Amino acid sequence: MISQKARYALRALVALAKSAEPDRAVFISDIASSERIPRKFLEQILLDLKHHGIVESRRGKAGGYLLLKAPEEITFGEVLRIVDxxxxxxxxxxxxxxxxxxxxxxxxxxxxxxxxxxxxxxxxNVLDRTSIADCLSTDSGKVNLLIAG
Incomplete structure (x- = not known):
């Protein structure tokens, strides 16, 4: 069983990948609210992911988080190993x-x-071949089950 932290990390990454503008940072409060993730916990998760080169943060008025790697390059296996x-x-x-x-x-x-x-x-095999991008396709019901638990 994966941890709640891992589930939150995957949901946050999917939320960042769904961002309408890929080069625009998303406020942590927006991710926390839309994904129902406690903000303080999400801050820790995103910091871990930042240290591993998955996301980057920007400061200032247009600050927030965005993906540093393409959604196709971020696998569930990689995220689970980082978090769990x-x-x-x-x-x-x-x-x-x-x-x-x-x-x-x-x-x-x-x-x-x-x-x-x-x-x-x-x-x-499944985790290392399933990417965050796979969650964005219209036929991602099976992948979404992995995230929702």
């Missing part, structure tokens, strides 16, 4: 934070690992 950490269901399957399971005798013969390796592969 590794996607793998077991530490021994993580691509970014591998750790051998303490109680495992042999990864090669572990039945549990074999099943969850398939789960992890399918999950990564």
């Amino acid at each position: 950490g590794p996607i793998a269901p077991l530490p021994c399957l993580s691509k970014t934070a591998y750790r051998r399971c303490e109680d495992c005798r042999s990864e090669e013969s572990c039945e549990v690992r074999k099943v969850f390796a398939r789960v992890a592969d399918v999950t990564r």
Whole structure:
């Protein structure tokens, strides 16, 4: 299950991608209001995304946030890894934070690992191939279910 923070991050990115003018910053208060995200929490989320090069912020009267990367280049997998950490269901399957399971005798013969390796592969495949842009298409009902939970 993904965290509430990850769901908010994905919804905020979709809101930024839907912005009528791509080069115009969107006020954080507008995103918070339209997406029903607590403003203080959204500020933390957008700051994390800014540090990872996903969004940028602008100050001043026309200030706010906008996407630094194209919506096609921002995948669900990337966002989830930034916000929630590794996607793998077991530490021994993580691509970014591998750790051998303490109680495992042999990864090669572990039945549990074999099943969850398939789960992890399918999950990564979907998340790393689904972009924020995919949520903008007219036939995005299936993708929207991922965000809405």
